[in-house]
Amino acid sequence: MTDGIGSPERTPEIVDLVGKPINEIKGEIIHKGKAKLVYRTTEESVMLMEFMDDATAFDGKKKGSISSKGMYNSHISAAIMRYLNQCGINTHFLEQMEDRFQLVRPLDMLPVEVVIRNLAAGSLARRLGFDEGDSLERPILEFYFKSDELGDPWLNRYHIRALDLCSDDEIVRLEEDSWRINAMLREYFLDRDLELIDFKLEYGRAADGALVLGDEITPDTCRLWDISSRDKLDKDRFRHDMGEVEEAYQEVYRRVAWED
Ligand SMILES: Nc1ncnc2c1ncn2[C@@H]1O[C@H](COP(=O)(O)OP(=O)(O)OP(=O)(O)O)[C@@H](O)[C@H]1O
Ligand SMILES: [Mg+2]
Structure with a gap:
């Protein structure tokens, strides 16, 4: 892609x-x-x-x-x-x-979500014993199975192949493109005084079979922290009843979409 x-x-x-x-x-x-x-x-x-x-x-x-x-x-x-x-x-x-x-563009969505984590937070922190906001030696890329019934379980490449969710070539593509997107987004948000803690991407196949990025990139799908105060400006405010939820979305909107 x-x-x-x-x-x-x-x-x-x-x-x-x-x-x-x-x-x-x-x-x-x-x-x-x-x-x-x-x-x-x-x-x-x-x-x-x-x-x-x-x-x-x-x-x-x-x-x-x-x-x-x-x-x-x-x-x-x-x-x-x-x-x-x-x-x-x-x-x-x-x-x-x-x-x-x-x-x-309508896409045939892959039932796989790609998550990239630059710092530890959320389920990664709980699962592996990190504190929220701990730095990682290297960023992590994870796959999840898009299945509400199963609670979006974690997958590795072998699960993806065993379930035939996409081809080996597509897995390589998903990883390469998601790493590139991570580099672009980190810089983009940093320019707006936001730190990209982690985020989720969804891809689909276009009519010609090419993998295309779909869905959304928003505070619903990214963890974004103010670079200096480290205030959370994303859906975690709703998840954990932290208050000022609408204000957080509005602040990201102000910093990101202002120039549009
Ligand atoms: N370009 C696209 N073509 C087809 N479907 C898309 C495209 N972009 C996003 N989608 C799908 O549209 C739906 C968007 O709705 P929403 O984000 O509310 O769904 P969700 O509740 O997160 O997940 P779902 O309903 O799929 O379990 C998702 O299923 C997403 O995969
Ligand atoms: Mg969604």
């Missing part, structure tokens, strides 16, 4: 959709996720994603809502995907629409 220009082509169909009101292009719902709704559009090669205020944690056991999260997340993810497209990473992102919608 990293050869060629990352930015998807702005075909006449996309230009046409961008000029229309959401209600005219919104087709049937294809997928109701916990944080986003995915719709068909009048174009087969374009999907509409709606970012919602709904928030869940601990495998959906904790449910709630974060005021304006959909709007903040849609703009944050759009800004980051644009940046990655410019850096030559193929992403599904096409256009931001109104405040909480995006046009994206």
